[in-house]
Amino acid sequence: MITIANAPVSYGVFGLSRPDLVALPTGDELLALVSEAGYDGVDLGAHGLFGTGEALIGNLNRHGLGLAGGWVDYPFTGSDAEFDAAFKAALPVLDDFALVAAQQQGHGPLPTIADAGDAARKARPGGAPELQLSGAAWDLFVARLERVAAHVRSLGLEPTFHHHAVTYIETPAEIDAFLRDTTMDLTFDTGHLLLGGGDPATDFRRWAERINHLHLKDVNLTVLEQAKGSDDPVRDVWEKRVFVALGEGDLDLDGIVGDITDSGFDGWLVVEQDVVLMQQADVDRAVADQIANRETIRRWFA
Incomplete structure (x- = not known):
């Protein structure tokens, strides 16, 4: 069974947020x-x-929501001291995942591990062959x-x-x-x-046996092209709304959801639409977009 969730990033609450410009939703x-x-989860x-x-x-239960997963990044290419510090900092986060998992019915939460990237990757959204790790750097x-x-597995x-x-696992070759x-x-x-x-249709089918979690988001690829050469391409890409409401971008939504349902996937599907909120109208739009996104996918997931 597929269970539908959303995420704080869809409401502008993440690392690129601008709380100096507009008040963000509280937890x-x-x-x-x-x-x-x-949505059934978050x-x-x-x-x-x-x-x-x-x-x-208690807070999840009060709102009738399960915990789907959550971002935990590590500087996998950093120094030993940087990586060890990140590993230690993540311990209480993972402990909370385990605590929730022990009590949650249905699909359990999946700690969503990611690379933190570095300056070289953040300067080149979309990646490039010469940036791919190899040799000793890849082994590390x-x-x-x-x-x-x-x-993570030791915690059950x-x-x-x-x-x-903008991380070291970005392109299809790196995946x-x-x-x-x-x-x-x-x-x-x-x-x-x-x-x-990548191509979501082709790549989903060839990786399907190793996919245990889904993030469904739509993209306006024109924004990515326009950010090339920028002094701060990451902020430009996100602030100019590279992620749009489902059905408004370059994603073949019907095609990928058909592939997902045909595959028999069993787990969380998290609808995401990363947005940087700059004014109150952006806050209102984010709320409306997530209602619209849930209605859009009711064609497949009631």
């Missing part, structure tokens, strides 16, 4: 918005946004990833890895290498795959 307000829009967002420990469980990346996977959880723009050389399964993100030069 409790966000949970209410997701529930009222008709991603974690920043640790503590929805509370921690038993308070997290894999070893660190497997260390994280082993810890199953990890998932999120290929993502192929990840699937070849690691034991972790994949969060398949339609939007980030398009940004990385």
Whole structure:
């Protein structure tokens, strides 16, 4: 069975947010918005946004929401000190995942592991062959990833890895290498795959056996092209709304959802639409877009 969730990023609550320009939804307000829009679950967002420990469980239950997953990134190409610090910082986040998983009915939450990227990747959204890791650098990346996977599994959880723009797992070739050389399964993100030069239809079918989590998002690829050469392409891409409401961008929504349903996928499907809110009208639009996104996919998922 596929269970539908949304995420804080769809309401402008994530690392690129501009709270200096407009008030963002609080954790409790966000949970209410997701529930009222008709979703069954939510991603974690920043640790503590929805509370921690038993308070997290209580807040989710009060709004009738399950925990779908949540972003946990590591500097897989950083120094040993940087990676070890990130590994330690993630421990309480993963402990909360385990606490929720022990009590949650239905699909459990999947810690969504990702690379943190670096300046070289952030300067080149979409990636490039010369940026792909190889040799000792790739071996270190894999070893660190497997260390994280082993810890997550020791908590009784199953990890998932999120290929993502401006990180070292971005392009189809990098995802192929990840699937070849690691034991972790994949969060398949339609939007980030398009940004990385992939084809959601073709790539979903060839990776289907290793996909254990889904992020469904639509993309306006013109925005990516316009950001090339920018001094801050990451912020330009997000602030100019590279992610749009489902059906308004370059994603073949009918095609990919058909492939997903035909595959027999069983797990969380998280609707995401990363937006940077700059004024109150953007806040209102984000709320309306997530209601519209839920209605759009009722053709397949009631």
